[in-house]
Amino acid sequence: AQTVTQSQPEMSVQEAETVTLSCTYDTSESDYYLFWYKQPPSRQMILVIRQEAYKQQNATENRFSVNFQKAAKSFSLKISDSQLGDAAMYFCAYRSGSGNTPLVFGKGTRLSVIA
Amino acid sequence: NAGVTQTPKFRILKIGQSMTLQCAQDMNHNYMYWYRQDPGMGLKLIYYSVGAGITDKGEVPNGYNVSRSTTEDFPLRLELAAPSQTSVYFCASSYASGTFSYEQYFGPGTRLTVT
Numbered sequence: 655a656q657t658v659t660q661s662q663p664e665m666s667v668q669e670a671e672t673v674t675l676s677c678t679y680d681t682s683e684s685d686y687y688l689f690w691y692k693q694p695p696s697r698q699m700i701l702v703i704r705q706e707a708y709k710q711q712n713a714t715e716n717r718f719s720v721n722f723q724k725a726a727k728s729f730s731l732k733i734s735d736s737q738l739g740d741a742a743m744y745f746c747a748y749r750s751g752s753g754n755t756p757l758v759f760g761k762g763t764r765l766s767v768i769a
Numbered sequence: 770n771a772g773v774t775q776t777p778k779f780r781i782l783k784i785g786q787s788m789t790l791q792c793a794q795d796m797n798h799n800y801m802y803w804y805r806q807d808p809g810m811g812l813k814l815i816y817y818s819v820g821a822g823i824t825d826k827g828e829v830p831n832g833y834n835v836s837r838s839t840t841e842d843f844p845l846r847l848e849l850a851a852p853s854q855t856s857v858y859f860c861a862s863s864y865a866s867g868t869f870s871y872e873q874y875f876g877p878g879t880r881l882t883v884t
Contacts, residue, residue: 759811
């Protein structure tokens, strides 16, 4: 079974600075998808960024980018120019590429942004 | 589009009571999911459905039942509620066609307390 590990329960960053959240995963599959979800205090799960395993290029979405290291099974999220609104729980998630299988989540990293 | 809606938002149950958590989506998604999120943890899959009339167990199905009589609705039934079922419950939906699948959209969650 696939597993997702987020080794940083909590992180903090100064406003306007850059922070990197770590995620590693374990799988024997070659075709899969990786995601970062943001969960603010409202509890709503918001998709931040998505990476297809077959793509070598790292995904980017405005201030959010990933460092996808397939051989190392690592998928970190970099947030640039951090804003107060970035404060939230961040979850790394994995999904098999075969069919529309459910997501496997890590335990999350709580990010605080200091003004 | 309302997206994925869940009712109720909050509920307190006594041990042994039963209830149904409602979930509906208006995006014509064929896949629907139920997750639970325990404090300090990521989301774990309870049940999912690939279409009307078809359901399957996830990682933590014990104590729950589901049905999918329509594409839009995917209720989760708790029979004989136990304190271990105190959690936040998320419903999600997505669309898949062939081997390609799209993002999962999440509802706002239901906070359930069993005392």
